[in-house]
Amino acid sequence: MDIRVENLTKRYGLQKAVDNLSFEVKTGEILGFLGPNGAGKTTTMKIITCYLGADSGDVKVGGISVNDSPEEVKKHIGYLPEHNPLYYEMPVIDYLRFVAQLQGVSPEMVNERIIEMINTCGLKGEQHKKIRELSKGYKQRVGLAQALIHDPSVLILDEPTTGLDPNQIIEIRELIKKIGREKTVILSSHILAEVEATCDRIMIINKGKIVADGTSEQLRKQAQGDELLRVAIEGGSRDEIFTALQALPSTALVDFASETQTVFELQSKPNVRSAKAIFELCASKGWYIGELTPIETKLEDVFREVTAK
Amino acid sequence: MKAIWTVARRELSSFFDSLLAYIMIVAFLGFSGFFTWIKGADIFYVNQASLQSFFGIAYWTLFFFIPALTMRLIAEERKTGTIEMLLTKPISEWDIVAGKFLSTLLLIVVALVLTLPYYITISTLGDIDHGAVWLGYLGLILMSAAYISIGIFTSSLTNNQIVAFLLALFIGIFFHIIFDVISSSLTSVSGGVFYYLSMSNHFESISRGVLDSKDLVYFCSIIFLGLFGAQMVLVKRK
Numbered sequence: 391m392d393i394r395v396e397n398l399t400k401r402y403g404l405q406k407a408v409d410n411l412s413f414e415v416k417t418g419e420i421l422g423f424l425g426p427n428g429a430g431k432t433t434t435m436k437i438i439t440c441y442l443g444a445d446s447g448d449v450k451v452g453g454i455s456v457n458d459s460p461e462e463v464k465k466h467i468g469y470l471p472e473h474n475p476l477y478y479e480m481p482v483i484d485y486l487r488f489v490a491q492l493q494g495v496s497p498e499m500v501n502e503r504i505i506e507m508i509n510t511c512g513l514k515g516e517q518h519k520k521i522r523e524l525s526k527g528y529k530q531r532v533g534l535a536q537a538l539i540h541d542p543s544v545l546i547l548d549e550p551t552t553g554l555d556p557n558q559i560i561e562i563r564e565l566i567k568k569i570g571r572e573k574t575v576i577l578s579s580h581i582l583a584e585v586e587a588t589c590d591r592i593m594i595i596n597k598g599k600i601v602a603d604g605t606s607e608q609l610r611k612q613a614q615g616d617e618l619l620r621v622a623i624e625g626g627s628r629d630e631i632f633t634a635l636q637a638l639p640s641t642a643l644v645d646f647a648s649e650t651q652t653v654f655e656l657q658s659k660p661n662v663r664s665a666k667a668i669f670e671l672c673a674s675k676g677w678y679i680g681e682l683t684p685i686e687t688k689l690e691d692v693f694r695e696v697t698a699k
Numbered sequence: 700m701k702a703i704w705t706v707a708r709r710e711l712s713s714f715f716d717s718l719l720a721y722i723m724i725v726a727f728l729g730f731s732g733f734f735t736w737i738k739g740a741d742i743f744y745v746n747q748a749s750l751q752s753f754f755g756i757a758y759w760t761l762f763f764f765i766p767a768l769t770m771r772l773i774a775e776e777r778k779t780g781t782i783e784m785l786l787t788k789p790i791s792e793w794d795i796v797a798g799k800f801l802s803t804l805l806l807i808v809v810a811l812v813l814t815l816p817y818y819i820t821i822s823t824l825g826d827i828d829h830g831a832v833w834l835g836y837l838g839l840i841l842m843s844a845a846y847i848s849i850g851i852f853t854s855s856l857t858n859n860q861i862v863a864f865l866l867a868l869f870i871g872i873f874f875h876i877i878f879d880v881i882s883s884s885l886t887s888v889s890g891g892v893f894y895y896l897s898m899s900n901h902f903e904s905i906s907r908g909v910l911d912s913k914d915l916v917y918f919c920s921i922i923f924l925g926l927f928g929a930q931m932v933l934v935k936r937k
Contacts, residue, residue: 439787440786440787441783441786441787441936442936443937461789461791467787469784471780471783471787473780475779475780475781475782475783475784476781477709477713477781478779479717480709484712488705489784489788491705492702492785492790493789536784
């Protein structure tokens with residue numbers, strides 16, 4: 391099932407939490423939702439899951455509108471809210487049964503689904519414990535299990551790995567990847583590496599608006615613009631090499647990258663590559679290249695750049 | 700309908716798991732038993748085979764106990780955030796409110812069923828008006844239902860259980876006695892209105908053995924208004 395968000399706006403008082411937001415998530419896609427705190431990620435997710443209503447605009451899940459038939463939409467969505475609220479006094483298995491019944495899983499299927507969820511989410515040893523007694527990582531698994539109990543085609547996960555230790559984060563991430571193969575997933579997170587590792591597509595929002603959208607490579611390229619190289623040339627003096635590099639026709643800017651060594655950062659002119667010219671320069675002067683590496687923009691830089699405004 | 704029952708069953712098991720149900724039942728039986736059989740204008744003093752004195756005491760005990768049962772119903776879910784989990788499931792706000800109402804009412808019915816030995820004992824002591832006894836129980840159930848729905852409404856307003864409890868008592872005390880006191884000092888139409896609003900008048904007329912549609916309408920209206928209000932508060936979250 392695909393998700394189509396159309397001109398969504400939601401105000402809290404005078405402030406717009408979500409500002410005329412439109413995007414689409416294709417069936418089977420895992421979308422990573424990034425943004426600083428208060429950017430409108432959670433609000434958008436709450437509107438998609440019908441917990442909140444929009445001031446204007448619409449969300450269509452598999453063509454069904456959240457404004458017209460929320461109960462129909464809710465049947466197809468598995469949702470893990472931000473702080474993973476659970477009934478702490480309930481045993482895991484009772485809680486899953488309760489959620490299965492609420493989701494309208496047919497009575498003869500309920501036990502089968504519970505067993506499947508316990509296996510998928512690795513809750514076998516904990517199934518009879520009360521939720522209160524579980525560690526944070528296991529609570530998160532229970533949260534995922536309840537979101538998945540009715541085998542929804544859309545999965546909305548609001549910061550599924552906050553507060554977990556690195557091992558747990560990797561486990562939950564693997565789990566999401568495994569589950570996400572057949573489902574449409576929207577996942578929000580603060581951790582950029584996580585989004586990069588799990589998601590097909592990344593969307594960054596700021597102040598309720600989309601500021602970047604694409605795969606992680608696309609985003610990097612978009613932010614990077616012109617080619618940036620780190621060059622180490624040996625066999626000549628620093629100033630000599632510096633002036634020679636600066637004189638190359640493809641060079642826009644050269645900078646020393648080290649105080650003492652002959653290492654430079656070289657930015658090419660738009661749509662030009664400098665590697666060949668550098669090589670020929672070295673060949674003609676009798677220098678040799680010690681290092682030639684393209685400098686990649688990190689996703690962190692992209693994030694900071696697009697959300698700083 | 701199925702969703703209401705699912706919610707109600709979870710709520711009931713949470714009553715019993717948290718011991719709240721046992722404490723409530725024991726305290727209720729203790730209070731009403733003590734004042735019915737041992738202390739005050741008790742059954743032997745009246746020298747009549749009737750449960751009137753028990754109904755009078757239960758009328759007050761339930762008034763205080765019910766807000767204690769209902770205060771957490773929605774307030775706690777709001778506080779812990781589980782309300783978001785519930786409301787994003789394919790059930791309506793009404794299902795949630797009605798399920799919680801049903802669970803508490805069932806708990807009260809269980810507590811009342813446990814007082815049936817009083818009835819059995821007294822009926823062996825003399826001629827008892829069976830009709831009046833059953834209607835008295837019906838009156839207690841209707842009154843409980845009315846206070847439960849008020850309690851659920853106040854619980855939906857806040858995420859602080861104590862506030863929900865006090866607010867329920869505050870609203871309840873008007874129906875319980877204040878309207879009655881006002882009506883006795885007023886005459887003509889306004890006095891009649893307050894007389895009709897007072898719960899004690901309706902309860903007394905039922906527990907005396909007279910079932911009037913006027914009384915039924917009264918209780919059902921309060922129940923409906925309370926639950927409808929709670930539902931509207933939940934809907935308004937959007």
